[in-house]
Amino acid sequence: MAPKPKRKVTNLLALAVLSYLVREPMHPYELSRALRDNGDARSVKFNHGSLYMVVGQLAKAGLITEAGTSRDGGRPERTVYELTDAGRTELRNWMRDLIGHPEHEYPHFVAALSLIGVLPPDEVVELLGQRRVRLDALKAEARAAIESAGEVHPLFLVEEEYRLALLDAESRFIEGFVDRIVDPVDGWGPAWAAFHTERRRT
Amino acid sequence: MAPKPKRKVTNLLALAVLSYLVREPMHPYELSRALRDNGDARSVKFNHGSLYMVVGQLAKAGLITEAGTSRDGGRPERTVYELTDAGRTELRNWMRDLIGHPEHEYPHFVAALSLIGVLPPDEVVELLGQRRVRLDALKAEARAAIESAGEVHPLFLVEEEYRLALLDAESRFIEGFVDRIVDPVDGWGPAWAAFHTERRRT
DNA sequence: TCTATCATGTAACCAGTTACATGATTTT
């Protein structure tokens, strides 16, 4: 059994930080700016507080080090960090791992589906309808992200393409699910409704 | 702007707990058992410690209450919990929300894709090949979960069907991605490789 | 009977989020 290479830092925000520092040293605020401006915040959960935490963790783990401080006008001093060699290899290994090895994850919708029986079928059908229109909105967002990027190489937008593909698949899945519920000849609706009212205690 | 109905408990494990308690009162260990045995652990991140935590939170939030204690042989006493009315409505509202409103989530693979440029294209192609193989394994797992369930109504396996649909979509997306990289006439490979070696500092 | 595993719970630790703090600019 291959012994899992335990990472010292697991927050994916750290991965993004490493990927910026591989190009040039920066201070946290600059990182913050870069992450927001390049739309990475759509792919990696970002928040101001976590960034400082993650930078601290990376430093403690020896993946980055202080490369001095800079001052700009009357602003407070800012610590500039740079990647260490360990950081460079960690970046590569981590990326390899993420790309090569899909993980079992726990999206919210999966959890809800696994408990779907607690709602009555007619309500579920209606809710699934709502979901599909919102999914369309999310698709529009992804497309907008792609459009608004302008001239950058499409390589840098694959994650949005991927999102689109998944949103699309989800939408089609829901369509099929609804069909199976409402099918007039052998739809699940009646059995489900019966089971639902029978089992509920109220 | 509709004021988000802030939940007191957000861990989805709590949702699963509510969904069991709606049927009958149980003590935590029983819940633990039920969650594992019914395969809910595949859909909701589960671990022993978190369960007790979540039960505590639910109790503090008034969504469940102690319904007494039970003793079985020489075993320690176990506190049995039951749903309150608040708990019942919370369960329904939460489910409605999850089904009706898709959330922007942050799967690991999306993060990796958004930073894919840090790896050279030939390596990425190979890794994507590996990933597809493992995706097939995950699909097999989902199918196995479906098969092994035997005679239960397919409604209770819909989350595995959903999983399958997404895994499939991901696999097809990767196929297309690889094609765009390696296409001999206008593939991204060469430009990517050039850009990659140019920009790296080593 | 000794050991391993199950049953059940608690406590210590760590990661992540929210809230706060403060000086610098910009706007009115």
Added chain:
DNA sequence: AAAATCATGTAACTGGTTACATGATAGA
């Protein structure tokens, strides 16, 4: 020059995970 917003960071809190603890049963 007052108010608002930006720039930058820290600290307190809370949620979640891991590790530990302990008695009970079952297998060797």
